Amino acid sequence: MLAFVALLAASCGSPGKPMDPAPVSNAAWPQPAHVGGPDSSAGGGADTSCNPLASLSPSSTNVPDSSTMGDIKRRGKLIAGVDQTTYLFGFRNPTSGNLEGFDIDMVNEIARAIFGSPEGHVQFRAITSGQREEVLEKHQVDIVVRTFSITCARKKNVQFSSVYYKAGQRILVTKESKATKLADLSGKKICAAKKSTSAAKIATDPAKPVAITVDNWSDCLVMLQQGQVDAVSTDDTILAGMAAQDPTLQVVGGQFTEENYGIGVPKDNEDMVRFVNAVLDNVRNGGAWQDSYRRWVEPSLGAASPPSPVYQ
Template sequence: MSRRGYTVRIGVLAVVATLAAACGSPGKPVDPAPVGNAAWPQPAHVGGPDSTAGGGTDTSCNPQASLAPSGTSIPDGSTMAKIKERGKLIAGVDQTTYLFGFRNPTSGNIEGFDIDMVNEIARAIFGAPEGRVQFRAIPSSQREDVLTQGQVDIVVRTYSITCARKAKVQFSSVYYKAGQRILVTKESKVTKLADLSGKRVCATKKSTSLAKIATDPAKPVPVSVDNWSDCLVMLQQGQVEAVSTDDTILAGMAAQDPTLQVVGDRFTEENYGIGVPKDNTDMVKYVNAVLDNVRNSGAWQDSYRKWVEPSLGPATPPSPQYQ
C-alpha cells in the first residue's frame, strides 16, 4: 500500500470511530458553567458619603440675603457691557433634569424652568435671547468650579444657596423654593428617610441632598453620582433603594417613569439662586433687577405653569431679601 493510500485509510477509520462513538453510550455529561444574575453596569464615578457636601451645616450668614438691584441699564466697562460686546451670555446649566434643565430629544434644545430664567437675563442684555446664550452643561459638582475659574457668567442649575457656597461665589436673590423629599418605586413601603436605615440612597456629589443623607440619624447609605439622571437609572435597575433630593428634581423623574413616586413631606428647605463669580457684584445687582421684573411681569408664573405646576401644583414666586 502506498503512503497516500495508508493516510486515506487512517482518515476513514477515524471517521468511522467517531460515528460509532456517537451511536454508543453518551457518557457522563459535562456540567455547564454556573449561571448567575449579571450585575447592572453602574454610572461612572459612583462614590460614597460626604458629610460636608453642599456646605449646608454652615449658618454663619443669612443665605437668602443678596445685593439690592440697581436697574437693568448697562454702564460702560461693566460685566454686562463685556458680555454684550462678546455677543453671548455663557451659562452653566443642567441638561439631565427633566422640567428644570433638560435636552429636548425632538428639537435638541435645552429647555426647562431654569433655562427660562437664563433666557430672561439674555433678553435684558441683548433685547432677545435667541442665539445669544451659550449653554454649558455641567454636573452639579462643578457649579462652584466653573464660576471661580471664570468659565461661565452665571450658573442656573437648581443651585441651593448656602453660607459655605457664598464664601466662594455670589448669589442672586432666591428665585425658587424647593424641599428635599424621597423618590421610590410604587411597590416600596418607604415614606420617610428613617425608613431607609442601612439602605442605599442616591444623590449627586457636593449637593446639599447628599449632606443630609450622610448625616441623618437613621444612617442610610449615601451613594453619590455626577448627575441626577444617574440616580434615576440606578433606582430603575434596583442598585439603590431610593433617590433623595429636591422635590422639583424628583417630580421630573416621576414624570418620566410612571412606576416611581415621590413620597413623604419636605424635610429641608432649598432656596435656589443664580450663581455669579465672586468679584462680579455688578452682575449680581443686574440679575436681581431682572428677577424682580420676572416676578412682577408674570414671566415667572408663566414658566412655572408650563414646567412645574402639573407635577407639584400651584405656587407663587418667593419674595426677595436684600442686604
C-alpha cells in the same frame, strides 16, 4: 472508492458526548462612574454665619459699556452653566436636541435683557452638581443656573442672586416600597449628587441611612431603577422630574428641608448680581415666572407663586 465509503461512514457516526453548556448567572448591573460615599459637609448647609437669602439690591436692566454685562454683549454670548439631565428644570429635548426646562427659561430671560433676544446669544455649558462653584471661581461661565441652593458656605466663594425658586428635600422610592420618610430607610442606601446639600442631610440624619453619591441626578434614577439603591433623596423639583419619567416610582413624605435656589455669579462681578436681580424682579412681576412654572412644574407639584426677594 473504498476511501469514499470510509469517509461517508465516519460522517454518519455518533456525534459524541455533547458538551455541557456554559453556566448562566445574572450579570451585575453596571454602576455609573465616580460612585462615592457620604459627605457630611456637602453644600455647607450647616454654616449659619450669614443671612443666606439676602442678595445685593437690584440696579436696572440697562447694559453700560463699562460693565460685566457690556463685556458679555461685546462677546455676543452669555455663558451659562446648566444641567442637561434633570427633567423639568434643565434637560435636553430628545426630539429637538435643545436644552429646556424652568432653569433654562431663567437663563434665556437674562440673555433677553442683555441682547434683546436669547436666540443665538446663549452658550450653555453642561456641568455636574459638584462643578457649580468651581466654574464660577475660575470664570469659566458668567452665571450658573442649576438648582443651586444658597448657603453661607457657598457665599464665601461665589455670589448669589435673590431667591428665584423654593424647593424642599423629599424621597423618591419604587411604588412597592413601604418607606415614606428617612427614618424608614435606616441602614438603606440612598442616592444623592456629590457636593449637594441633599447628600449632607442624608449623611448626618439620625436614622443613619447609607449615602451613595454620584455626579448627576440621572445616575441616581438609573441606580434606583436597577435596584442598586433603595431611594433617591433630593429637592422635590428634581424628584418630580424622575417620577414623571418612570410611572413605577413615586415621591413620598413631606419636605424635610427648605432649599432656596439662586443664580450663581462669580464673586467679583457685583454689577452682574445687581443686573440679574433686576431681571428676576421683572420675571416675577411680568408673568414670565408664572408662565414657566405652569409649563414645567405645576403639573407635577401643583400651583405656586414666585418667592419674594430679600435684599441687603
